[in-house]
Amino acid sequence: MRAMEQMRDSGLGFMKMHGLGNDFVVLDGRVREIDVTPALAQAIGHRNFGVGFDQLALIEARGAGDAHLTFYNSDGSTSAACGNATRCIAAYLMDESGRDSLTLTTDRGELAAVRGEGGLVSVNMGPPQLDWQDIPLAHEMDTLELPIEGAPTATGMGNPHCTFFVEDAEAVDLPSFGAKHEHHPLYPQRTNVQVAHVVGPDHLRMRVWERGVGVTLASGSSSCATAVAAARRGLTGRKVQIDLDGGTLWIDWRDDGVWMTGRTAHVFDGVLTQAWLEANT
Incomplete structure (x- = not known):
């Protein structure tokens, strides 16, 4: 049957x-x-x-x-x-x-x-994907600062991510902002979109728009991508606390991969x- x-x-x-x-x-x-x-x-x-x-x-x-x-x-x-x-x-x-x-x-x-x-x-x-082909992006470019207004960082975590560091993540109109950037032509497979700001040393506040879903209260792969992007840009170290709309995750970018911990x-x-x-x- x-x-x-x-x-x-x-x-x-x-x-x-x-x-x-x-x-x-x-x-x-x-x-x-x-x-x-x-x-x-x-x-x-x-x-x-x-x-x-x-x-x-x-x-x-x-x-x-x-x-x-x-x-x-x-x-x-x-x-x-x-x-x-x-x-x-x-x-x-x-x-x-x-x-x-x-x-x-x-x-x-x-x-x-x-x-x-x-x-x-x-x-x-697992290890983050930092090369444009692996994320993937539409053509060769520096993934640390994309040629998009706001200079977001691109990261792959098995799915594509676009992370914007802003003055206040709470102030962003995420439904319209996320929908606009999910379908950006630089991302042929669409992308998850994050907006984040630095709260303090190794402490971030992040909100997320998930590809194919919309605004969500939390996202594990988005948290990993944001932590990697923040460390690459010198905003934090490689071990960070990320506060999301639904609670807190702890991300640790180690030699063997990006570890994520939470409830x-x-x-x-x-x-x-x-x-x-x-x-x-």
Whole structure:
């Protein structure tokens, strides 16, 4: 029986999780094969007619690590990286296995995750991509200061980022600013957009517009990209605190990659009904 037919016969279970308000629907494909199409991701992601999420994550029993993760944005597009979802799922899998560390694979590569004190979970998001071709940008240029008003910094974290350092991140009209720059012609695959200002030594305030989603309360890969950009520009060191709309993340750019640490929450479990799946697939 095809995976979609199985869903219609028995419904489709899911978990709702969030990292600092950056929220996710998580499907466990280790239980049975799940065919996630762009249309299904869009339907689940609708906050009025579905469940609602910033990203959808699919867990599968494949790859070299303990599990493989695939990420979908609320517009149905895919993303190679989603740091907060990775931390949430790592916490769930560590609870399941009784372990305090594991390795997950994504289209970004292998990501190590560890449990810390006080309910914190850390994930190594891998080395940043700093060359224009790897981010990617449309043509060769200096990624430290792009030829865009505001001279933002470009960084790749498995997905593209454009970071603006401003006087006051709170004062930016992020919905219009983010939508405008997501589709900038220098970014052929579109981009996540961050606005940030320096609060103090190794302390940043950041707000984020996510590619394919819009304004979100937090973003792990955006936080990593902003920390890398700030260190490259001499605004901070390589270990920083980043305050987002939904809470705080701690980023540490080490020799082995960019480590991100913060809290996670597994909010509830649910089932998408047979009738809903038939109407939306």
